Amino acid sequence: MKEYLCSNVKNVKVLVFDFDETLYYSPDVREYYIKYIKSTILNLSSLTEMETDSLMKEVGFTMENKASPSFSSSCGRFGIQKRAWDNYRIDNFFQINYKNAESIDNNILRKLSMHYPMYVVTNEVYKNILIKAERLGIDLSIFKKLLAPSAEALLSGNAKTKKELYQDIIEGEHVMSNQVLVIGDRIKVDVEPMLELGGNGLVVTRPKEIEEFAVNYLL
Incomplete structure (x- = not known):
């Protein structure tokens, strides 16, 4: 804190x-979030998985970086328009392991x-x-x-x-x-x-x- x-x-x-x-x-919330962001990028951009992993690390979407930027403000780095991201996340929203x-x-x-x-x-x-x-x-x-x-x-x-x-x-x-x-x-x-x-x-x-x-x- x-x-x-x-x-x-x-x-x-x-x-x-x-x-x-x-x-x-949730103890595994970061893992879920990183997977969610990666899945989003692969769905909305033309980047390969290797390119996605590299750029995610560069931008700060890693397990270690708990203070990563909002995806709304950084989606352009992945060649994704904010409107496309907004449209996608309405029905494909970030969820966690609610059980723990x-x-x-x-x-x-x-x-x-x-x-x-x-x-x-x-x-x-x-x-x-x-x-x-x-x-x-x-x-x-x-x-x-x-x-x-x-x-x-x-x-x-x-x-x-x-x-x-x-x-x-x-x-x-x-x-x-x-x-x-x-x-x-x-x-x-x-x-x-x-x-x-x-x-x-x-x-x-x-x-x-x-x-x-x-x-x-x-x-």
Whole structure:
């Protein structure tokens, strides 16, 4: 866990969570993700398997690099148009081994929701998040809102970025940016957009870290 706090955590009034690999953890999730990205590239590009392996390593999609970039921002490196990727991932979305997954404690989330308005902000398609949450036993009704792109928004190119969604939350809650804490598993994708707005971030590797931070500092 790594904290990126621009103000005292006691000043935080709004909590924003990423979903994938933040509200759940699976020991083989990285292996599943790398296989998923490779399968996507082989399906959507003209690259050979050897070329794909080499370029994935160059871009950072490896087992060792836990901070790999989002595929949306780097698909062009593989000769894949973002629109083609968006169209593909609507029905071919990243899934994990749900049997060995560790999910966030809903009771902790309920306690937090008594003190903070809470949001889930993700780049995954809205309907796919609903499927994952149900399989993982994560109660999304605890959150004030799930902000995820619809299939239509993705295909039309109208899906908002995380930074834009963070700004919407700040304005909608009538708070200062330094009163918002974003919790996610990737610094560049989840946390940096909020830091650029003057907010706070927490990078975690599993739900237990969120639960411990909540008990020690937020509740």
